[in-house]
Amino acid sequence: MAPKRKPAEPPRDAEGIFRGVSAFFVPHGVQPRRLEVWKQKLVQMGGRLEKKDAGAKGARINHVLAADAEALLRELGADWLHRFTGSVVSFDWLEECLKSGERLPEHKFTINYEEEFKPKKAAGTGASNPAKRSKMSSEDPESHKAISGHDGKEEVATGEHRDKTSTHVHDGSGVEKGPGQFAHSQTSSGDTKDTVGSLDTEEASSGEPTTYAPPDLNRNITEIFGKLINIYRAMGDDRRSFSYYKAIPVIEKLPFKIESGDQVKNLPAIGKSLRDHINEIVTTGKLSKLEHFENDEKVRAVSLFGEVWGVGPATALKLYDKGHRTLDDLRKDDSLTYAQRTGLKFFDDIRQRIPRHEVSEMEKLLQEVGNDILPGVTIVCGGSYRRGKSSCGDMDIVITHDDGKSHVGFLPKFVQRLKDINFLREDLIFSVNSIEGTDSGVDTYFGLCTYPGRELRHRIDLKVYPRNRYASGLLAWTGNDVLNRRLRILAESKGYVLDDTGLYLATQSSGGKRAGRSEAIVNCHEEKDVFDTLGFPYLEPHERNL
Numbered sequence: 200m201a202p203k204r205k206p207a208e209p210p211r212d213a214e215g216i217f218r219g220v221s222a223f224f225v226p227h228g229v230q231p232r233r234l235e236v237w238k239q240k241l242v243q244m245g246g247r248l249e250k251k252d253a254g255a256k257g258a259r260i261n262h263v264l265a266a267d268a269e270a271l272l273r274e275l276g277a278d279w280l281h282r283f284t285g286s287v288v289s290f291d292w293l294e295e296c297l298k299s300g301e302r303l304p305e306h307k308f309t310i311n312y313e314e315e316f317k318p319k320k321a322a323g324t325g326a327s328n329p330a331k332r333s334k335m336s337s338e339d340p341e342s343h344k345a346i347s348g349h350d351g352k353e354e355v356a357t358g359e360h361r362d363k364t365s366t367h368v369h370d371g372s373g374v375e376k377g378p379g380q381f382a383h384s385q386t387s388s389g390d391t392k393d394t395v396g397s398l399d400t401e402e403a404s405s406g407e408p409t410t411y412a413p414p415d416l417n418r419n420i421t422e423i424f425g426k427l428i429n430i431y432r433a434m435g436d437d438r439r440s441f442s443y444y445k446a447i448p449v450i451e452k453l454p455f456k457i458e459s460g461d462q463v464k465n466l467p468a469i470g471k472s473l474r475d476h477i478n479e480i481v482t483t484g485k486l487s488k489l490e491h492f493e494n495d496e497k498v499r500a501v502s503l504f505g506e507v508w509g510v511g512p513a514t515a516l517k518l519y520d521k522g523h524r525t526l527d528d529l530r531k532d533d534s535l536t537y538a539q540r541t542g543l544k545f546f547d548d549i550r551q552r553i554p555r556h557e558v559s560e561m562e563k564l565l566q567e568v569g570n571d572i573l574p575g576v577t578i579v580c581g582g583s584y585r586r587g588k589s590s591c592g593d594m595d596i597v598i599t600h601d602d603g604k605s606h607v608g609f610l611p612k613f614v615q616r617l618k619d620i621n622f623l624r625e626d627l628i629f630s631v632n633s634i635e636g637t638d639s640g641v642d643t644y645f646g647l648c649t650y651p652g653r654e655l656r657h658r659i660d661l662k663v664y665p666r667n668r669y670a671s672g673l674l675a676w677t678g679n680d681v682l683n684r685r686l687r688i689l690a691e692s693k694g695y696v697l698d699d700t701g702l703y704l705a706t707q708s709s710g711g712k713r714a715g716r717s718e719a720i721v722n723c724h725e726e727k728d729v730f731d732t733l734g735f736p737y738l739e740p741h742e743r744n745l
């Protein structure tokens with residue numbers, strides 16, 4: 200096996216604004232991905248990263264950056280801080296330097312950790328003086344968050360097997376994951392800040408883990424890029440669609456407001472063309488390319504038709520060529536399949552995102568019903584929900600049983616029971632393979648469901664995997680697409696084939712080229728086994744919003 204290559208580091212400007220800064224970053228109280236972005240920018244702009252024991256008891260460090268005094272003391276302790284003679288600042292200092300493009304004075308950002316040593320007032324005598332906290336830690340991160348992603352699928356209901364490695368966006372807020380060739384197509388919709396605010400309260404009271412909340416200070420850019428993804432996907436241009444798709448999460452996570460394309464010139468997935476787009480957006484507030492598309496009748500119609508569940512790019516184009524221009528035109532077309540007519544009937548319902556706490560409640564309902572039918576069954580909601588998002592476009596339910604055999608024939612019983620309680624309402628796709636052992640023994644149900652007591656339809660997918668294929672299935676249906684593609688490409692480079700049914704050894708053709716997958720499946724009991732086999736660092740579900 201060839202030695203593992205280290206990922207290429209971004210170019211470093213030794214004369215950048217952080218030259219001379221040798222910093223230790225306190226990891227507590229800040230999201231790991233955000234921390235990595237800050238570290239990368241510090242190094243790119245001339246700074247150096249140090250461990251807290253660098254030199255003699257940290258002598259090489261001249262800057263400590265932290266979210267607040269509590270995180271600072273938790274990591275370093277009072278004795279270490281009393282000996283330290285350098286600067287102790289909040290991450291706001293770094294963020295404001297990045298925004299302004301120059302190194303700012305530090306005194307305004309100093310963390311007053313001495314306050315933490317003062318005695319607190321007893322209960323009932325008033326609040327104690329809190330330590331000075333950084334703005335970043337006290338702000339509600341959700342107030343900056345774009346509700347990104349979409350989770351619907353468009354597949355075999357139309358007989359039109361689109362490239363399942365592609366993505367499909369319908370709003371301006373980003374994209375999500377899915378399998379197939381370790382990825383699948385999806386739908387999305389807009390959301391409101393009011394919904395986000397109410398969900399924050401729900402999650403705080405329920406004790407759920409913190410949701411994934413990128414800063415997303417650049418929605419003016421990500422919303423426009425999201426619309427371009429939708430348009431290019433609808434036109435069947437997956438290559439261009441994916442270039443914008445990769446850029447959105449990179450931009451969402453930036454801890455500063457973009458004011459020039461030059462600020463992102465060294466970031467991954469942001470090439471010259473996208474930088475030019477960014478310059479135009481931040482300068483004029485709009486993008487001429489998008490305006491051109493939105494004024495084109497064909498693009499408008501094909502994009503709209505592509506938002507209907509079950510309608511792919513080729514079908515959307517055929518519908519346009521038949522003279523259709525609106526959804527009302529489609530309703531009069533008798534050639535639509537049942538699934539397409541169902542998607543059209545509940546078009547507005549399917550576009551509405553599902554609040555996280557409702558997904559959690561429906562997941563619990565599914566688990567209760569499933570365990571009543573088959574004790575010990577494992578039922579997990581994947582997708583953007585498992586990745587920690589505040590809302591979901593649909594529900595991706597991954598199912599198995601530890602004994603490796605009781606899953607056989609479970610799905611038909613499960614679906615019927617869910618219909619009996621009026622949870623599942625309309626079927627889109629239903630295939631059972633576990634009984635005869637076809638298609639890797641994976642059973643599939645795509646349909647529409649309702650939150651108990653409501654009529655609003657939501658998309659739901661149920662996938663039942665044999666236990667020896669469950670890890671790959673859960674990994675694929677958790678996503679996101681960027682991670683799925685990276686893992687699939689990495690697998691191919693190492694002589695494997697990865698899809699949602701397993702990790703296989705690749706076969707060789709007579710010419711020495713890989714021809715496909717063999718029947719030899721690698722034993723991966725947990726998701727981490729897939730990562731470890733491929734030599735890719737394990738990511739927790741909430742870290743997979745790449």
